[in-house]
Amino acid sequence: xxxxxxxxxxxIASYLEQIAIRLILIAMEINTLIAFLSPFLPFLLxxxxxxxxxxxxxxxxxxxxxxxxxAQAVWAKLRPKVEAKESAQEAALDVANAPEDEDLQVALKxxxxxxxxxxxxxxNAIVQILQADGSDGTPGIQIVQNVIGDDNPxxxxxxGGQIVFGAVKGNVTHG
Numbered sequence: 001x002x003x004x005x006x007x008x009x010x011x012i013a014s015y016l017e018q019i020a021i022r023l024i025l026i027a028m029e030i031n032t033l034i035a036f037l038s039p040f041l042p043f044l045l046x047x048x049x050x051x052x053x054x055x056x057x058x059x060x061x062x063x064x065x066x067x068x069x070x071a072q073a074v075w076a077k078l079r080p081k082v083e084a085k086e087s088a089q090e091a092a093l094d095v096a097n098a099p100e101d102e103d104l105q106v107a108l109k110x111x112x113x114x115x116x117x118x119x120x121x122x123x124n125a126i127v128q129i130l131q132a133d134g135s136d137g138t139p140g141i142q143i144v145q146n147v148i149g150d151d152n153p154x155x156x157x158x159x160g161g162q163i164v165f166g167a168v169k170g171n172v173t174h175g
Contacts (some may be wrong), residue, residue, distance in 0.1 A: 029127055030116065033074070034109050036130065039063070040071035068145035073129045079120060081115045088115060 032070035037044075043059040059068045082088045094104045116123045 029123065029130075030109055030113050032130065033126065034105050035111065037071060037074060037078075038095050038099045038105055038108075040068070041077070041092060041099060043068075044071060044075045045093065045096045070129060070132075072124055077125050077129070078112070078115075081119070081122065082111075085111065087111055106161065 025082070040059065040063065059071070082092050088108075091104070091108040092112045095101070095108045098104055116126075
């Protein structure tokens, strides 16, 4: 009897651990999604008619064709859900008007989390888009950070989904 109880406890603990890991991954994916999508929202929300051509040209110049195409693909998946929910639409518009405002990004994150929690197929579709390599062979997710100062924290994601955390030490010049 004790062996069966131990087995049940082990099974439940394993199941709860899997749920916890899934929740952590969803949170990380939403953070990645917000970090990726925020700079594109001003361009994505201007789409329509002549504004679409101007937005595409501007975004391609600023971010590169591969990144712009990926942002458009992600937004094509998200847009119907965002437009169907007034609070999500308002949060997206707020971030489009101030893409670097972290408070507004948090509000959008909350709204997207609610949408994504209800639609696992949407989560999987977006993850697949973000992880896909660009047509030029560029790895799926790239996070660019400008870090100024010593011992400042950095976060990134490398090919294969491995998360990298660290700190910049000393002077680093790249480019």
